[in-house]
Amino acid sequence: MKIGVLALQGAFIEHINILRRLGVEAVEVRLPEDLAGLDGLIIPGGESTTIGKLANTYGLTEPLRAFAAAKPVWGTCAGMIFMAKSIGRDQPLLGLMDIEVERNAFGRQVDSFITPIDVDGLNGSGPFPAVFIRGPRLVAAHGNARVLARLADGTPVAAEEGHWLATSFHPELTDDTRLHEYFLKLVERG
């Protein structure tokens, strides 16, 4: 199994380190040709405006959409924003998932927080330590998109649609590998 991590900008090394710790081959993706031979792709946290602009400039947007049509993709934070169909403002998006997302919805950095949450599919093994950094909020999931996790106040913060996964928070900033393992199961299913 070979997983790519979009390496235009952001916390891509953190994802690669976790994948390697799980015994999975992981490579950096910066140009369209880097997608060849991958079984899945992670879009990391970072600045979504920067990632979107670089993807457009380097002709990655259409190849990423074509890849995602066939293979599993997981976006964390900026990655979730980039995968969404609607974010209520004008910036480059892949528009894959039928979700509405609001950027910086929990406030500025002073309001970045950590909280334990329950994630569907990880049940029975305890709450997941969710790290939110100027994080986006999942406003709504439509069609086949399904909410996987919520904050205590009911705010949805993770969603799944077919072989696509999106989280508002950063599992790559923790030592908890369960969401990476969950994504690898989606990849195994193909």
Next chain:
Amino acid sequence: MNENGQGSNGRGEVGSVTVKRGLAQMLKGGVIMDVVTPEHARIAEEAGAVAVMALERVPADIRVSGGVARMSDPGLIREIMATVSIPVMAKVRIGHFVEAQILEAIGVDFIDESEVLTPADEAYHINKHDFKIPFVCGCRNLGEALRRIGEGAAMMRTKGEAGTGDVVEAVRHARSVLGEIRRLQNMPDEELMTFAKELGAPYELVKETRALGRLPVVNFAAGGIATPADAALMMQLGVDGVFVGSGIFKSGDPARRAKAIVEATTHFRNAEILARVSEKLGEPMVGIGVHTLAPEQQLAGRGW
């Protein structure tokens, strides 16, 4: 992961080491640009900056005007915060914890305790653990970096020599920090305490740095980066991203140069892309050779 936060905001724990260092991790591979107006900030965001540093004067102008350089007008910083969706940083004088309290009160995303401003304290830096907002600090060597991290800095930047457009000091400081880490990695246990003493660095952070093979926080380069090639040079030397101060808005075509430096920072090992983005950028900022500066004109020596 250290979860010693600064209380709860109703959703969860805020101000912990993980969320402070985490924001720096999200900026990696990116370019942070100095801006002095909301219009500059818009240009920087449009070019793909990961954050902006809100200032009244860029370092090149601070050099020209002289006098005491202080925290910028909070009103200007607020205007810039209202203009862009990316994180906004602002500078405080070394040791001036009240300027930092003011910036925390207006909610900037990152505070730079910066040698570019005139120091307010010639012995002590700010105790950065006291704040919910993360801090970035400058360093010239590993000891200085680990002292600042010991005080609570969530991100480092090698200092270089701000406002010169001369990359030589940025290279010197990055090589110094990264070279000392390489030396540390080859040291047997019994040499660590003496090495920590020589560096003037906390022993536990020396040990942690050796185990990680890198600084415990994100480390950008700053001070003198003026071209896409400069940015890629610093990335290839091993830093996590770059600050560009005067290099963009003191050049002939800021929007184009800003975008080129962003692209060079992402594709820093791809010489074909570096060649293409370096074409037709117009005039670079007029540089000042660092060696023509008198010692008292060099900013990098500020910091204790």
